[in-house]
Amino acid sequence: MTRLTGTTVLITGGGQGIGRAFALRFAQEGARVAVNDLGEEVAAAVAEEIGEAGGEALAVPGDVSRAGDVDGIFGRVEREWGPVEVLVNNAAITGDQRHFLEADEAWWDRLLGVNLKSVFLCSRRAAPAMVERRSGVILNVSSGGATRAHRGFTAYDAAKGGVEALTRALALDLAPYGVRVNGVTPGFINTYGLGGEELSRREEVVPLGRYGTPDDLTGAAVFLASAEASYITGQFIVVDGGVLVQQRSANVDTFPLTRFPKG
Incomplete structure (x- = not known):
């Protein structure tokens, strides 16, 4: 587990959930990890956890939907370690669930700002140094909502659709300079500690029969x-236990799980 030894990685939204799992795993692979989060305490806690395990980490709090904060975050990393070599655009919020008829401009702007504008701002800040070195990786975290839809999540789904379109466009613009842009699409990931009957009910929707964990990503x-993915750009790996490949989820399928052989 030393595929990224000496690589400087910045992970946005790295203080909890999926971002925390990314930070810990990248550190295990030998990377120097800059942990960004809106909350200074959670970012510092993850950086401390990495340090206690023998890794090298730095907490860089800030709001990645604001250009000034993004400049400050990158400036801190560059002063400590030099240019960011791998950028993981993970920061995201789902916001409160609203029907489209209940939506307002502030709700839309906040969700698009954190989920999509942040990807633009951080990628724009990282790209020039990557282009100059003729190497670098940008990884964007999407959602099933980019290609399907959730009720009450019009802004979130629009933002994640934008993330996937932006990923493809950035891949084309940056490929001649040796910079790769790809992404990961999570499925149902248990970041909120669901358990018991509620978790069992939701897991019926997943072909592999369980919710994912942040570590699965x-x-x-x-x-x-x-370097194993050196010839891959503009692509997303879907990590969802098979959710998006099905026409109907298990609990409404015309051939239900109860008719499956015991095996």
């Missing part, structure tokens, strides 16, 4: 950031 992310 880290292998795909490390692979895309490593």
